[in-house]
Amino acid sequence: MEILINQAILRDGMKDLIEYSDVDVLIAGAGPSGLTAAKYLAEKGFKVLIYERRLSFGGGIGGGGNMIPKIVVQKEALPIVEDFKIRYNQVENGFFTIDPAELIAKLAVGALEAGAKIFLGVNVDDVIVRDNPPRVVGVLWHWTAIQLSGLHVDPLYTHCKALVDATGHDAELIAIASRKNPELGIELSGERSNWSEVSEKLVVEHTGKVAEGLYVTGIAVCAVYGLPRMGPIFGGMLMSGKRLAEMIEEDLRDASKGKRKGKKTS
Ligand code: 48F
Numbered sequence: 001m002e003i004l005i006n007q008a009i010l011r012d013g014m015k016d017l018i019e020y021s022d023v024d025v026l027i028a029g030a031g032p033s034g035l036t037a038a039k040y041l042a043e044k045g046f047k048v049l050i051y052e053r054r055l056s057f058g059g060g061i062g063g064g065g066n067m068i069p070k071i072v073v074q075k076e077a078l079p080i081v082e083d084f085k086i087r088y089n090q091v092e093n094g095f096f097t098i099d100p101a102e103l104i105a106k107l108a109v110g111a112l113e114a115g116a117k118i119f120l121g122v123n124v125d126d127v128i129v130r131d132n133p134p135r136v137v138g139v140l141w142h143w144t145a146i147q148l149s150g151l152h153v154d155p156l157y158t159h160c161k162a163l164v165d166a167t168g169h170d171a172e173l174i175a176i177a178s179r180k181n182p183e184l185g186i187e188l189s190g191e192r193s194n195w196s197e198v199s200e201k202l203v204v205e206h207t208g209k210v211a212e213g214l215y216v217t218g219i220a221v222c223a224v225y226g227l228p229r230m231g232p233i234f235g236g237m238l239m240s241g242k243r244l245a246e247m248i249e250e251d252l253r254d255a256s257k258g259k260r261k262g263k264k265t266s
Pocket residue numbers: 028029030031032033034051052053054057058059060061122123124125166167168169172173217218219220229230231232233234237
């Protein structure tokens with residue numbers, strides 16, 4: 001029996017790892033913005049993979065507001081909440097509360113059922129870059145357990161057409177990409193102190209492409225563009241994820257149209 005268990009894990013697991021070593025969209029981080037982007041991209045038919053460092057998804061959702069188990073969203077985010085079939089309670093003045101456990105579960109179910117793949121316990125460590133023109137084409141990753149061990153173990157690679165930094169406050173991937181690859185022309189401004197009203201709008205407006213092949217969504221947008229943080233309101237995270245999905249869809253469709261044209265004329 002033990003051997004059958006081993007074989008089931010190794011055969012099916014390796015198959016998934018190989019199949020998902022080259023994807024359309026690779027999202028680092030299974031928080032609210034990453035999961036939202038994953039659903040809307042996967043349902044358009046893109047091959048979407050999320051790498052999440054922890055052994056669970058949801059990012060900052062589980063902590064609610066200072067551990068009090070309610071998540072707040074504003075009315076502009078309700079169409080997304082309804083797309084995911086998440087239940088909500090109207091509080092006042094266009095604000096709504098959601099149970100954090102339900103939000104985590106339903107965002108993940110929405111992404112998975114749309115066809116996205118999520119690998120847990122994977123830490124994205126670095127990006128892969130090509131020049132002429134400078135472009136991000138993938139990542140290097142470790143199992144989080146290896147990263148935490150401090151052992152010198154070389155990572156593996158995953159290629160993608162679009163890489164999304166949904167890693168949260170530190171915009172980890174964009175920080176690495178900008179530090180190691182000045183040719184990408186990325187300047188990281190650093191997150192500013194709280195101003196919820198302004199930040200909730202700006203975070204959505206600034207969501208998008210940071211360099212060729214590299215995109216940002218969620219609170220990481222604040223670190224990149226020097227925007228204020230917003231605290232425990234999550235509508236902007238959901239709207240940022242959805243907006244990013246629309247932008248990547250357009251970019252990838254344009255790129256594949258461009259390729260087809262190139263083939264015809266050559
Ligand atoms: O932090 P997180 O929830 O990011 P988000 O989607 O949402 C932010 C809100 O939760 C909240 C807020 C606004 O209301 O301020 O903080 O922008 O989720 C980020 C996820 O990325 C994972 C991390 O474990 C978390 O689940 N992550 C971070 N770095 C890496 C990573 C990495 N290098 N590789 C893989 N996963």
